[in-house]
């Protein structure tokens with residue numbers, strides 16, 4: 295086990311990526327292991343974790359690796375637990391109600407059109423899809439959840455994405471070196487200072503988003519009375535019955551105006567959602583593209599399915615027009 299642990303410390307990111315895949319191929323089932331003092335469970339089938347996730351009140355806190363995110367995300371929704379997690383979760387869940395997501399379709403369409411143009415401009419050359427998909431998901435999450443168009447913020451989006459890439463590298467580096475798991479040693483060896491340096495443009499980006507949206511929010515004078523007048527549904531668990539739902543950032547600003555969250559809390563959640571919203575979606579998209587490229591027959595089926603759906607929509611539209 296110790297040999298395995300040290301072995302991890304000399305691996306590069308690409309080898310760390312490959313290792314669990316090789317283990318999966320070899321054992322063909324979920325595997326329990328240990329890297330130094332860290333218990334790991336490589337899940338191959340969802341049913342192997344079903345019992346742990348559905349029947350246990352024991353596993354409600356996050357693993358210690360999440361603590362490495364604290365200098366970046368502090369304790370936002372992803373990294374918090376207990377009463378704080380519960381309060382924030384109740385506050386933010388309505389911002390992701392299906393009715394709100396529907397309103398984002400226009401943003402998704404506009405950003406997708408731009409993405410298609412960017413891919414077309416590569417003229418069939420081999421390119422790294424990750425920066426392209428990250429740009430797309432960051433633009434989309436900022437405009438939908440935060441209500442901010444990144445193209446209006448100059449180079450800030452690019453600086454943020456670079457920062458997130460560096461943060462990812464530092465987190466992997468720390469995770470794979472058990473001696474750096476101790477906060478005191480991490481700080482003593484100068485890693486915390488380096489991490490904080492990387493965080494500067496990232497924090498700046500978050501602050502810019504909040505400041506910009508706050509101006510828009512105040513301009514709209516979204517006070518409680520006005521919201522109630524506009525309300526047209528009664529399903530909002532955050533503000534009781536007959537209240538309007540807001541996009542995520544406005545939910546936070548509204549909550550602040552009611553004394554339910556402070557500036558620090560708004561920063562925590564904005565960092566959490568911007569990061570969690572764009573990085574995961576971008577990884578998902580990049581892997582989907584990778585798999586489609588490896589399975590051209592599936593890509594073809596997907597293309598045909600989209601064509602068929604578009605055709606059905608066209609026919610429906612024509613029938614409505616003829617009537």
Ligand code: HEM
Pocket residue numbers: 356371372383435439566567570571572574575578
């Ligand atoms: C394909 C895309 C996505 C994947 C694969 C994904 C995956 C996950 C996973 C596995 C967790 C649980 C992590 C844990 O508790 O340890 C999580 C939590 C979370 N995700 Fe995502 N996510 C995606 C998209 C998004 C988006 C678009 C947003 C926001 C706009 C988002 C915001 C969050 C937040 C805030 C949490 C913490 C929730 C809580 O603990 O209550 N995610 N996500």
